[in-house]
Amino acid sequence: MKINSWGVRGSIPTSGADTKHYGGRTSSTLVSEDGELLVLDAGSGIQEFNSINAATYKRVDILLTHLHMDHIQGLGFFSPFFVPDLEVHIWGPLSSRNSLHSRISRYLSPPLFPVTIRELPCNLILHEIGNSQFEIGHFKIQSAFVIHPGPTVGYRITGNKSVFTYIPDHEPELGRNGIIKDPKWISGYDLAAGADLLYHDGQYTTEEYNKKRGWGHTSMVDTLLYASLAKVKHLLIAHHDPQHTDTQLNEMFIELKKEHDYPFKYEMAVEGMEINLP
Amino acid sequence: MPAYEIEIILNRQLADCLSIPVFITDTKGNLIFYNEPAEILLGKKYSETGEMKVEQWSTIYSQMDKDGNQIPPDELPLVRTIRDCTPNHKTFWIKSLQGNIEKISLTAYPIISRENKFLGAVAIFWKAKEDEN
Numbered sequence: 001m002k003i004n005s006w007g008v009r010g011s012i013p014t015s016g017a018d019t020k021h022y023g024g025r026t027s028s029t030l031v032s033e034d035g036e037l038l039v040l041d042a043g044s045g046i047q048e049f050n051s052i053n054a055a056t057y058k059r060v061d062i063l064l065t066h067l068h069m070d071h072i073q074g075l076g077f078f079s080p081f082f083v084p085d086l087e088v089h090i091w092g093p094l095s096s097r098n099s100l101h102s103r104i105s106r107y108l109s110p111p112l113f114p115v116t117i118r119e120l121p122c123n124l125i126l127h128e129i130g131n132s133q134f135e136i137g138h139f140k141i142q143s144a145f146v147i148h149p150g151p152t153v154g155y156r157i158t159g160n161k162s163v164f165t166y167i168p169d170h171e172p173e174l175g176r177n178g179i180i181k182d183p184k185w186i187s188g189y190d191l192a193a194g195a196d197l198l199y200h201d202g203q204y205t206t207e208e209y210n211k212k213r214g215w216g217h218t219s220m221v222d223t224l225l226y227a228s229l230a231k232v233k234h235l236l237i238a239h240h241d242p243q244h245t246d247t248q249l250n251e252m253f254i255e256l257k258k259e260h261d262y263p264f265k266y267e268m269a270v271e272g273m274e275i276n277l278p
Numbered sequence: 279m280p281a282y283e284i285e286i287i288l289n290r291q292l293a294d295c296l297s298i299p300v301f302i303t304d305t306k307g308n309l310i311f312y313n314e315p316a317e318i319l320l321g322k323k324y325s326e327t328g329e330m331k332v333e334q335w336s337t338i339y340s341q342m343d344k345d346g347n348q349i350p351p352d353e354l355p356l357v358r359t360i361r362d363c364t365p366n367h368k369t370f371w372i373k374s375l376q377g378n379i380e381k382i383s384l385t386a387y388p389i390i391s392r393e394n395k396f397l398g399a400v401a402i403f404w405k406a407k408e409d410e411n
Contacts, residue, residue: 096392130393131283145284151392175291185290189281 001159001277003197004030007045008269010169010203010217010239011070018245023271026070027168027239029199033159036137040155040166041065045271046074054080059087061136063143065168066093066152067103075104076113084121089136091143093151094128101126129153146170146188148216156191162277165195165232168239173222174214181229192230196277199269200227202237205252220256228262238269285391286310289400299403302389305396307332307360319372319403342371342379356401359386363396369406381406 007025015024026043039049039062046062054060060080065071075081080088092100101117104126109116117124127134130153131144140158145151146167154167172187173179183189192198202223204212209219218226220237227235240249253268281287286302290311293300299316303309309330317323320338341349351357355366365387373379383404389397 094392096394130391145392147284147288174288176295180287180290184279184281185287186281187284187287 001031001033001157001162001164003164003199003275003277004032004048005045005199005236005238005269005271005273006030006048007041007043007074008238008240008271009043009070010201010241012242013044013070013073014242018247021246021270022240022249022268025271026073027065028074029166031139031157031159031164034138036139037061038063038136038139038141038157041071041168042073042075042078043070044074046078050077050079054083054086057086059089061089061091063141063155063166064090064092065154065166066148066150067107068150068169069107071169072104072107076108076115081120081122081124086122087125088122089125089127091127091129091134093143093145093153094130095151099126100128142191144188144191146191147172147174149214152216154188154191156195159277162196163194164277165192165198165200167191167198167200169216170201171214171216171218172226173209173218179222179225179229183229186226186229189230192226192232195230195232197234197236197275198227198230198232199236199238201239203239203241208241220252221260224256224260224262224266227264227266231264233264234275235264235266236269236275237266240268282310283391283395283397285389286397289389293400301356301401301403302398303332303356303360303401304398305360307336307357307399309335310398316403339372342373344371346371355384355386356399359388359399359401363388363390 006028009024009026013024025045027041028043028045029040031038080086105117129143133142142156143153146154148169157164167188200223201218202220203217204219206219206221293313299319300313301316302311312324355368358366367385369383371381383406386399386401388399391397
């Protein structure tokens with residue numbers, strides 16, 4: 001299974017000289033194996049898909065974790081939407097009030113965007129999911145609601161031999177005493193347990209988190225704790241804060257390494273990185 | 279055992295921040311969490327008991343009306359909430375294992391998820407005012 005990080009920045013695209021290394025594009029990741037592919041989230045990083053010839057695929061699937069702008073702002077520029085009759089499936093979290101169609105339409109309609117959903121020439125199929133299990137090609141997928149403002153899910157993707165877990169926006173430590181160290185009481189635990197690779201929110205330093213509690217994101221230190229409790233093999237810390245420059249992220253990571261020794265590999269997610277799982 | 283749904287986890291995290299006694303049950307009435315103020319009512323500590331089966335915790339105190347008559351379980355707010363998935367409220371008297379009698383009000387509400395699934399119930403205890411019925 002191959003993982004390509006197309007966008008690892010949180011909140012807003014932040015391209016510039018200071019963010020060249022980690023990248024400024026917002027959340028989007030490609031998962032591919034055996035000629036089948038899944039696109040996770042549709043932040044501005046999804047533009048990378050445009051170098052793929054979509055017409056060679058029978059179908060394309062986008063799995064949205066939630067509908068905050070930094071996870072859907074690339075939808076309008078997703079080339080498969082404009083391939084006539086191509087099957088494009090969008091999977092996204094259900095809401096108790098509005099359908100996925102109406103929520104996506106808020107963005108894909110004037111005045112925010114000139115083209116509406118019904119004008120797209122592809123064959124668009126929407127799927128509302130929650131705590132669900134489903135299959136796309138040979139991929140077995142589990143989704144579950146996780147702690148983040150508004151309906152938000154994480155995904156556990158099982159390929160031929162490996163498990164990749166994707167939870168880019170998550171605040172598992174929300175509460176008086178942080179993460180409860182009992183697997184039954186940890187948001188998203190079943191998604192992450194024993195994963196070969198966990199891609200997880202780690203937007204803040206601990207100091208920043210204490211000022212932004214409840215905003216839906218995690219501190220790097222708590223992300224490490226979360227990965228440790230879930231016994232993952234490899235962690236990618238992602239959803240970098242738009243205020244953090246390359247220099248700052250490098251310094252934060254050096255500090256993190258100095259203070260926290262865990263028996264699994266962990267690193268910062270970088271735009272353009274490719275990881276091959278068995 | 280799989281992790282609880284986030285609606286349950288968030289209710290626990292909220293209960294942990296409150297100064298009023300809060301009990302959280304699953305759909306069968308098993309007690310899956312109680313906060314520190316509730317520990318005083320139960321005379322037990324969550325860190326020591328962990329989760330408790332319904333038959334285990336429901337006998338810790340008895341419920342009475344103003345005349346000292348036992349209240350049938352079916353009339354208790356939490357039992358009704360678990361049975362009907364509706365909020366319920368009642369004022370009554372409880373007698374703990376230590377023999378203390380206290381007038382309390384209990385409000386129970388169901389936890390119904392985004393997926394419209396009944397996941398459990400929350401019971402909040404209040405020390406009732408003397409003139410409250």
